[in-house]
Amino acid sequence: MSPKTLYDKIWDAHVAHEDEDGTCLLYIDRHLVHEVTSPQAFEGLRMAGRSVRAPDKTIAVPDHNVPTTPGREDPKNMTEDSAIQVAALDKNAKDFGIHYYPVSDIRQGIVHIVGPEQGWTLPGMTVVCGDSHTATHGAFGALAHGIGTSEVEHVLATQTLIQKKSKNMKVEITGKLRPGVTAKDITLSVIGKTGTAGGTGYVIEYCGEAIRDLSMEGRMTVCNMAIEGGARAGLIAPDEKTFEYVKGRPHAPKGAQWEAALAWWKTLYSDDDAHWDKVITIKGEDIAPVVTWGTSPEDVLPITDVVPSPDSFTGGKVGAAKRSLDYMGLEPGTPLSEIEIDTVFIGSCTNGRIEDLRAAAEILKGKKIAVKRAMVVPGSGLVRAQAEEEGLADIFRDAGFEWRLAGCSMCLAMNPDQLQPGERCAATSNRNFEGRQGRGGRTHLMSPAMAAAAAVTGKLTDVRELM
Amino acid sequence: MDKFTTLTGIAAPMPLVNVDTDMIIPKQFLKTIKRSGLGVNLFDEMRYDQDGNEIPDFVLNQPQYREAEILVAGDNFGCGSSREHAPWAIKDFGIRCVIAPSFADIFYNNCFKNGILPIALPQEAVDVLMKDAEKGANARVTVDLEAQTVTTSDGEVFTFELDSFKKHCLLNGLDDIGLTMEKAASIDTFEAQAAQARPWV
Ligand code: SF4
Numbered sequence: 001m002s003p004k005t006l007y008d009k010i011w012d013a014h015v016a017h018e019d020e021d022g023t024c025l026l027y028i029d030r031h032l033v034h035e036v037t038s039p040q041a042f043e044g045l046r047m048a049g050r051s052v053r054a055p056d057k058t059i060a061v062p063d064h065n066v067p068t069t070p071g072r073e074d075p076k077n078m079t080e081d082s083a084i085q086v087a088a089l090d091k092n093a094k095d096f097g098i099h100y101y102p103v104s105d106i107r108q109g110i111v112h113i114v115g116p117e118q119g120w121t122l123p124g125m126t127v128v129c130g131d132s133h134t135a136t137h138g139a140f141g142a143l144a145h146g147i148g149t150s151e152v153e154h155v156l157a158t159q160t161l162i163q164k165k166s167k168n169m170k171v172e173i174t175g176k177l178r179p180g181v182t183a184k185d186i187t188l189s190v191i192g193k194t195g196t197a198g199g200t201g202y203v204i205e206y207c208g209e210a211i212r213d214l215s216m217e218g219r220m221t222v223c224n225m226a227i228e229g230g231a232r233a234g235l236i237a238p239d240e241k242t243f244e245y246v247k248g249r250p251h252a253p254k255g256a257q258w259e260a261a262l263a264w265w266k267t268l269y270s271d272d273d274a275h276w277d278k279v280i281t282i283k284g285e286d287i288a289p290v291v292t293w294g295t296s297p298e299d300v301l302p303i304t305d306v307v308p309s310p311d312s313f314t315g316g317k318v319g320a321a322k323r324s325l326d327y328m329g330l331e332p333g334t335p336l337s338e339i340e341i342d343t344v345f346i347g348s349c350t351n352g353r354i355e356d357l358r359a360a361a362e363i364l365k366g367k368k369i370a371v372k373r374a375m376v377v378p379g380s381g382l383v384r385a386q387a388e389e390e391g392l393a394d395i396f397r398d399a400g401f402e403w404r405l406a407g408c409s410m411c412l413a414m415n416p417d418q419l420q421p422g423e424r425c426a427a428t429s430n431r432n433f434e435g436r437q438g439r440g441g442r443t444h445l446m447s448p449a450m451a452a453a454a455a456v457t458g459k460l461t462d463v464r465e466l467m
Numbered sequence: 468m469d470k471f472t473t474l475t476g477i478a479a480p481m482p483l484v485n486v487d488t489d490m491i492i493p494k495q496f497l498k499t500i501k502r503s504g505l506g507v508n509l510f511d512e513m514r515y516d517q518d519g520n521e522i523p524d525f526v527l528n529q530p531q532y533r534e535a536e537i538l539v540a541g542d543n544f545g546c547g548s549s550r551e552h553a554p555w556a557i558k559d560f561g562i563r564c565v566i567a568p569s570f571a572d573i574f575y576n577n578c579f580k581n582g583i584l585p586i587a588l589p590q591e592a593v594d595v596l597m598k599d600a601e602k603g604a605n606a607r608v609t610v611d612l613e614a615q616t617v618t619t620s621d622g623e624v625f626t627f628e629l630d631s632f633k634k635h636c637l638l639n640g641l642d643d644i645g646l647t648m649e650k651a652a653s654i655d656t657f658e659a660q661a662a663q664a665r666p667w668v
Contacts, residue, residue, distance in 0.1 A: 013664075016657035017650050023632040025650060027657055029668045037550065039500035048644070057668075065498065081498035088500055125668065132549040132573060146573050148551035149502075150580035150643070158647045160654055164630065196485055197543040197569055230546065232572050253667030261667045296485050315590075316484035316541045323483070412548075414494045421517070433489040433547060435512045 003271035005168045006237050007203045010143040010268070014126045016160055025160040029125040030142075032111045033060040033098070033152070035089040036414070037130030041153035042092040051096065053159040058098040059120055062086045063110045065414050066103055068377050068404035073104045082415065096156075109380025109406040112136040112349040116220065117380055119249025123238035123265040128155055133349050133430065134233075135226040139219035140246070141238035141268050143203070146227060166232045167277035169202035170270075173210035175284040180464040182289075182359065183218030184351060184428070184447035186210065187225040189287045192300030194280060199231030202278060205270060206236050210284035216245040217355035224350045225430050228297040237269040291336055291460050292432045292445040294324035299432070303450070303462045307334045327434055328442050329422065336460050339444070343425040344374040344455040345437070346448055347404075348411040351428035352379025356448040357387045360428075361395040363452035363466055369400035370458035371426075375417070376401050377409040399455070413438045426454035469582030470640035471612055474563055476536030478608040479526050480600035486540055487547035488574065492556040505552055506559030527560070531603035537610065539593060539600045540567045544585075545574025554581045564610050566617065568593050579633050580643065584612060592617075592625045612638055 004012070017025040031054075038060070045051070052058055065082040066072055075083040086103070093100035101108045107118060112133055115121040121137045127144035128134060130152040137144035147161065155161055171190055191198075204226050211222065219236045226234025243262060246252045253261045288302035299321075301308070309332035310321035325332065330339070346352075346360050357378065376396050378384035384406055387393050393403050410417040411429040419425055419441025428451050432443040444460060453461040496508045514525045521528045527535065538557070544567040545553060554577045557565070565578070566586045578585045588596070599606050599619040606620035612634065617625045636643065647654075661668065 014661075017653040019632065021631050023630075025647060025654065027654070027661060036497050040502050040551075043500070050644075079498075085498060085500060122667070124665075130549055130551075132547065146549035148549055148554075148573060148577035148580060150551060150577065154644050154647065157644050158651075158654060159658070160647060162632075162643055162647065196546055197571070200543070200569060200572055227573075230543065230571060257667040261665070264665065296487075298485075316482070319482070320484045320541075412494050414497065431487075431489070431547065433487045435493055436489050439493070439512055439517070 003274045005270040005274040006141060006205055006235055006268055007143065007168055010124055010126065011165055013124065022164055024163050024165070026126060026163045028128050028155050028159055028161055029057060030115070030120055030127040031058045031155050032115055032127065032129035032134070033058060034064055034111050034131060035062040035085040036064045037149050038092065038152055039085060039088045040149050041156055042096065044153045045156055050157045052098060052156045055097040057159065058156065059115065060089055060093045060098055061101040061108055061111050061114050062089050062103060064408045064412065066407045067415050068407045068409045068417060070405065072405065106381035106385060109383065110349045110352060110408055112224070113352060113379035113383065116140065117382055119246060119252035122246060122252065122261070123242060124268050128161060132227045133224050136220050136224040136349055138223035138226065138233050138235040139216060140242055141235060143233055143235065145233040166203045167201055168275065169199060169204045169231065169278040170276045171204050171206050172208040172279070172281045173206065173284050174208045174281060175210060176213065177210050177284045177287060180289050180449065180467055181287050182447040182449060183214050183221035185287050185290050187222045188290050188292070188297065188300045188445060189282065191225060191229045191297050192290065193282065194229050196228060196296055196298045197230045199226065199229040202231050204229070204231045204234045206234060211236060212239070215355055216241055217353040220353065221350055225297065228430055238265050289447065289450055289463055291450065293328065293330060293336060294321065295327055295432055295434050296320070296324070297430065297432060297445065299324060301336060303336055303460060305336055307332050307336065309333070337462060339460045340424065340458060341426045341454045341460065342372045342423045343419060344369070344371055344451050345410045345425055345427040345429065346451050347377030347379065347409055348429035349379065350430045351448045352377065352383065354383050354386050356428065357383070357392050360448040360452035361392040363449050363463065364399040364456065365395050367399055367456045369455045371455055374401045374455045375404055375410065377404040378406050380406045410437050412436060426451045426460065468580065468640045468642055471563065471582055471584050471637045473609065473611045474536060475607050475609040477532060477534055477604050478537035478539050478596065478600035478606070479532040479535035480597050481526055481538055481540040482597055484541035485543045485546055488545060488550050488553040489547055491545070491553040492550065497550060497552050502555050503559060505556035506561065509556040509560045534561065536562055537564045537566065537608050538562050539596045540565060542568045544570050546571035549573045551577045554578050554583050558583055566593060566596055579637055582637065582640070584610065584637060586610070586617060586627045588617065588625055588627055595619060595623060
């Protein structure tokens with residue numbers, strides 16, 4: 001048998017039909033659904049008189065729109081249009097008989113945090129969701145990617161997706177990370193190197209010692225941002241850490257099925273002589289704590305650097321950098337560590353897991369915030385409960401952070417959590433686009449520890465100085 | 468789905484790289500449960516000021532581009548989220564074709580589901596088309612999907628690549644779900660085999 005990559009193996013195990021031109025029907029094992037990108041899809045099903053083919057493989061949770069303040073179970077405490085979308089999801093979940101975690105359920109949270117937490121996400125699966133950060137689930141060695149609403153409808157109706165195979169790209173992070181450097185710094189640094197279109201047409205497999213050393217939480221952070229690098233999906237081969245994380249989760253296999261699953265999962269790795277269409281290698285020791293300075297996730301620099309000059313770029317990027325700096329209100333040559341911050345946001349599907357809250361709390365312990373506003377939005381109700389149990393919530397509250405309920409919140413600011421025009425935010429989310437966190441809002445992306453450091457000093461800060 | 472065969476129309480120039488889906492349709496307009504009516508909010512934050520007045524400089528606010536049916540843009544168009552509201556807004560505005568050196572994957576796929584043709588051409592070709600588009604309403608660009616060509620107002624012809632299945636569906640306005648349903652037997656067979664091989668799924 002010819003050698004295969006991990007992606008090849010998962011792909012081959014899911015092709016339900018192949019046309020002569022290579023167009024395939026890829027069978028989907030898990031379909032995650034949220035309130036914003038699904039109403040039109042369910043409406044389409046109704047209009048065509050179709051049902052959900054595999055309701056048991058379909059899981060819904062409201063996350064994008066929901067308020068993260070108490071009392072949100074009452075629709076009166078939501079804006080009218082948000083309440084309509086949430087009510088539509090309630091109804092669709094019930095009408096079509098799919099698994100559902102309403103806001104009143106402690107298991108509710110950001111869909112990409114709930115899936116792994118509940119054991120819906122397993123190695124070797126195909127996972128899709130009408131959300132680009134579905135790549136997160138790749139951390140388990142699952143082929144996971146975002147789809148549009150028409151495709152959501154297609155998966156609901158047929159449990160398949162029309163796909164052509166992508167190319168294989170290997171991103172290897174060798175050796176060890178230096179102190180203060182985290183999974184977020186890895187994933188941002190990779191995008192800084194490849195650009196936001198560098199992964200277009202590829203599925204990325206992340207490997208190397210620095211990736212192996214990461215916890216499952218860290219691996220999810222890395223895969224989460226594969227989409228920001230343009231890739232269809234990001235993957236990490238499952239190993240003992242993966243199996244240990246999965247074991248005992250509510251929807252993970254048990255008993256004899258566990259053993260059978262484990263036997264297959266252990267075959268899920270790229271063969272030594274597998275073919276790669278593109279390979280990128282970065283030394284772990286070369287990665288620094290980074291922040292973004294512009295309005296594209298590729299605008300990444302070590303915190304010790306300065307705001308770049310547009311003239312240091314070429315082609316279309318010169319104009320883009322000018323526009324970015326203008327929007328961000330930054331002057332070339334300014335040290336990044338002198339940029340003052342108004343708001344700190346810790347949360348999102350990139351960094352809203354327990355390990356992220358621990359890392360931030362570690363920096364905040366016994367300190368007070370020096371910014372106007374800081375909030376922590378745990379990724380799920382269960383993460384929130386665990387953080388309370390571990391005493392992290394008290395550390396955040398004592399420091400002056402708002403301690404919120406689970407949801408997407410200020411990651412995309414569809415709920416009331418928004419930046420004001422010109423406000424500058426240190427955020428642990430994944431997108432720094434113009435207006436992403438509120439019209440005119442200015443976002444700098446970074447790790448939870450770096451965001452906590454910024455909260456304490458009121459400026460973008462090298463977390464290593466506080467360690 | 469709407470068919471796409473040929474189109475001759477005004478092309479609007481947007482020489483920006485990394486035009487993301489948040490720019491195309493900001494999140495406050497994703498709260499709809501419909502697919503229609505998003506055209507007025509296409510590029511909302513670039514097109515209108517804080518008070519909702521049009522920003523005259525913005526390309527689609529200029530008189531000569533208000534009826535544009537083609538958009539010419541920079542590299543990596545449509546990057547960011549999976550929101551299909553982006554192609555819905557583009558289509559609702561009246562744009563049926565976007566030309567750029569490259570597109571983000573999900574956006575590219577979403578276009579085809581909505582009767583929009585995204586055309587990827589080399590940077591040099593896009594540069595020529597951008598210049599052509601800058602001439603305004605008198606410069607009409609022609610797109611021929613069957614022949615896979617784009618013709619400038621001066622008659623210069625560029626050929627583009629396209630997946631044959633996507634082309635077939637767009638030319639004939641075919642509905643993906645209907646097509647897949649015809650292969651239900653394959654899906655049934657696969658599902659039964661997979662249930663044997665991986666019963667824990
Ligand atoms: S947290 Fe942000 S990136 Fe993640 S799913 Fe929610 S809105 Fe999308």
